[in-house]
Amino acid sequence: MTNSQSADIVVVGAGTAGSVVVRRLVDAGHRVAVIEAGPTDGRPEIDSPFGAAALFASEVDWALSTVPQSHANGRVLYQPRGRSLGGSTILNGMLYIRGARSDYDAWAAAGATGWSWQEVEPYFRRLENYDGPTDGARGTRGPLPVHRHIDPDPLVTAFVDAAVQAGHPRNDDYNTGDSRGASYAQATVEQGARVTAWRSYVQPVADSPLLRVITDALVTKIVIDNGRAAGVEYVQDGVRHVIRAEKEVVLSAGVFGTPQLLMLSGIGAADELRQHGIEVVRDLPGVGRNLRDHVASPIVWESRRTVPTPRMTGIEAQLITDSPDAGALQPDRQAVFVSFVYSTITENLPEQGFTALAILLHPHSHGQVRLRSANPTDALLIDPGILSDPRDAEALVDHLESLRNLAGQPALAEWIKSEVYPGPSRVNRDALRDYVQASADSGHHQVGTARIGTDPLAVVDPQLLVHGLTGLRIADASVMPTTPAGNTAAPTLMIGERAADLILGTH
Template sequence: MTTIENADVVVVGAGTAGSVVVRRLVDAGHRVAVIEAGPTDGRPEIASPFGAGALFASEVDWALSTVPQSHANGRVLYQPRGRSLGGSTILNGMLYIRGARSDYDAWAAAGATGWSWPEVEPYFRQLENYDGATDGARGTHGPLPVHRNTDPDPLVTSFVDAAVQAGHPYNDDYNAGDSRGASYAQATVDNGERVTAWRAYVQPVVDSALLRVITDALVTKVVIEDGRAVGVEYLQDGARRVIRATKEVVLSAGVFGTPQLLMLSGIGAADELRQHGIEVVRDLPGVGRNLRDHVASPIVWESLRTVPTPRMTGIEAQLITDSGDAGAIQPDRQAVFVSFVYSTITENLPEQGFTALAILLHPHSQGRVRLRSANPADAPLIDPGILSDPRDTEALVDHLESLRNVAQQPALTEWIKSEVYPGPEGMSRDGLRDYVRASADSGHHQVGTARIGTDPLAVVDPQLLVHGLAGLRIADASIMPTTPAGNTAAPTLMIGERAADLILGNG
């Protein structure tokens, strides 16, 4: 059975950027249909800042995995991605970081005209409802609450103090200019609850007559007629349905879902599409390429004292620094401090402890997303190529050593009984290299698989329209040319804001 319906704009994916696009278009008077593969956001754990663990591998998580990573001891890396209204904002770390001016200026210099820092910064202010003192550098009337950690516990305070003792500056607001330094976290929480993109943007207008929300529906392809996207096909309750778009289709299916859907629709590298028996609509060899992600390796300490219960999200302080690597955009290192034990290596972990994640913000390694088959229900093949560039292993070793220096400062030594990981066996540089290969993990900030630009491997132009097709736009993290210097939720929300303006002719 096939049911045909229509809307002005069809948005595929009710996640981070998709929620923004939906709200802005409804506010502008457009009829919008949004299609989400997962269910509604009714699970009570979604509201809890500490509830994400219960959501992993549940019906609201795509629960994807990489192929074995040959440069990381052959390990398969878990890739949680939200599958519900709100997308990955239902289970992310809630840390709100815009990224650095240098990130966006580099995008513009590489062909993303209109995406330099002066051009994107107003969109950050537009989306923010920041509770800190402001001189106009921050937004205070946007739909998204952004709260400071104004009551840090003694352990979190000790980490920030130790970083300052180690020579790093204290930064009261890393989103107001230069992001470098030791800072208390800013998070998307309000009244003790997680605020997802859906709840911030769409929930206030969910009853609008202009909005249709379709859940538990798997989009199988974009319908293209005479070089124009005119709708999408999807499966729901065992029935095949088509919804047509009178203006355009917006893909917000994420860094894995968007390239998969493009390829299923005949948009991608022609030779690979033919291998799966898919008719080529548009030969775009860049689809699925340029998969980039932050890469992280933890330092785990056993605590001498009782570790305080986290007061905000568990991720309550951070340190952003430069490495001085001439081949990387600066700043390019982040350390996220968590008041609990977190490690990819699970043996011999302490009962009382805490962790600093050494994160590379601009790793040199990159990978690719490919089709597993022409069946839309089959997860794509994900190969991030973690540590495939040896410079990343060396940079993580350097980063771990710099964090050990922070741990040796008086403010933090009073908390530390011992370093569990890397531990004494990892004290040499060779030992630390081995530890990095055994422990390195995804930063869960994947971007880039349908990147913006004008070169032959770019997938969308600076207006976010897919090259060579009309009426098909992409608004999610897949359009980012490189990872930003920080967590990706805020930049993805910004992309949603800018995409909506482009659709409305205001960009």
């Protein structure tokens, strides 16, 4: 083992939130070391908004899988997660959605004091460089370019027009608190290239003498001295190192990596840790629990016309709505429109087609992640419990039926040759429910495995500090108590901004 030099703040993970924390702390004059398990972000496919498919299952993807899902026909679900500078922003859909006012107000009401919409909204404005109207509702000076889709092709336009014909409002900016309605996408692209968290936040200060970037290094343990996080151990090129944190350790390893590292360090449910021979440092039974995700089921059409080449990212329009029983967490449904065929069922797909993903934004089902062993290189046991609550399958059936109604509107109907999936043979609810169980997939928006709160199953307090320890903070999607109403990149960036403020307020 070799001893590495210390830093004021050690950040584990150079992904979505970690990149934000690094930049803000360097700007404030702190010595920062950031440790990333993956390589640098040099692969050319990262530049392309359409290059993510080439990155899946590559060296820059953790390429995780769930355990077989008993309520989804025993299927194992693929869970791509970025493993590079930039984290999952190197391969996500680039759709920029803050979420709904009700999401954050619900967090605050459940014990995440300081995380209401009114309190988090300024952080969204801080991070945005938005190209729309400068009326104060959006940020225009932040590091992250956010661009409107100002040149939609006729097919994308037809989807939005059909949604309006079906009775939904048109929403010109779904990021001002009320996201409901049909919209053209806002995306993190700049001059035709993907924008990642690392490139927008850290690359401009990458040469700072205050910053040390360590790549291809797997953090294996948090060093805890007398109840304080004093640093981390990591392995690089087969050599084990220790780096000391003079002020704090910040975990930004993601919804899977963060609970795994906590448990490997003896922080988690005591009985489970002992089963793996891990000494218990802090009994926190909520670590790894509360795994939440959006759930999606596709409706696929064969096109009677040539499908235009996507002009932005491929995900170029969406519809966000309430269901009749949405309750307090409104809105609760999303339909993402993509100008290509996308389906978990791969038989008999058309050469020319397009897809709408029916997405539940607040599923009732949830799950957990557990250690497979005490070996840091062993994959976690990931069980999202997809469709384990029967209300979710019923809600997806309702959602698919509503999208069929949208497809019957004149604007989109003239593009459709046939519905391929679920298909014309699946008409009644029983048949559609069977289809949902065969097709439902992760929304790839996992959150919640180290959630904010003050109850016995919360992992961090509202300051993002791990309960019962000092000097250990978490800044990533794992702290979200519930899924937001939309894609998770923007809320995770916001968490990074707020975490940096909390750190600077302490030091």
